[in-house]
Amino acid sequence: MPGDRLTLQDRRKIATGLREGLTYAAIGRRIERPTSTVTREVTRNGGPRGYHAEAAHQAGTRPARPRGASAPTASPGRVDLDGRDLRVVDEVGAQSRELMVQAGLPPMMAKVLAALFTTDSGSLTSAELVRRLHVSPASVSKAIGYLEDQALIERERDPHSRAERYVIDDDVVFRSIVAGARNQTQIAEACAAGARKLGVTTPAGARLENTSQFLRHVIEDLVRSAERWHKVYSTSPRQTPETD
Secondary structure, X not given: OOOOOOOHHHHHHHHHHHHOOOOHHHHHHHHOOOHHHHHHHHHHOOHHHHOOHHHHHHHHOOOOOOOOOOOOXXXXXXXXXXXXXXXXXXXXXXXXXXXXXXXXXXXXXXXXXXXXXXXXXXXXXXXXXXXXXXXXXXXXXXXXXXXXXXXXXXXXXXXXXXXXXXXXXXXXXXXXXXXXXXXXXXHHHHHHHHHHHHOOOOHHHHHHHHHHHHHXXXXXXXXXXXXXXXXXXXXXXXXXXXOO
């Protein structure tokens, strides 16, 4: 029951969910626990890539250290390509991925995008993504294709090898907003066309016309605001990518 300690079976379901690429929210629903419970459990026990049910259960059922007793010496953490503690990278990446999925991005695409966001260079090769995410090359390729179609990433030739690098830069959110605005503009135009066909004086026609006008005004305000703040927050060029 929610509120009780996680059982070994719960932890095995968490491990299975992580291997399947499920979000923390989906895993929480599977074991009937809050998303925050799953997030804390995974973060405390090696992150999405290092989580093992039996080890996590052993740590979770270990008796509490007596008050005043010294804490055990921590072992050095693993580091990623940028020399950071992988536990921290996993935590930030997991939180980013969860938010992206909640916003509508498919889980595997969110994994790849979060990996690029949490890499200092903002670029990784397919091989680096496979190693970092522990997924198949086919999964990475499919995710890359989707993200390219959404104008969220770009493809570049690695100057140090024949491999291609997949790149996310500081303009990605701006480009995404502009692309979304174009899609919304098409909806507004379709509503306006429908209103003309039905007659703007009819209830249905008036509803479509109002929707069209509302969307146009919101889109114009959004694009103006995005352009303004894009100029304010444009940063220096991306760092030189790491070599394999």
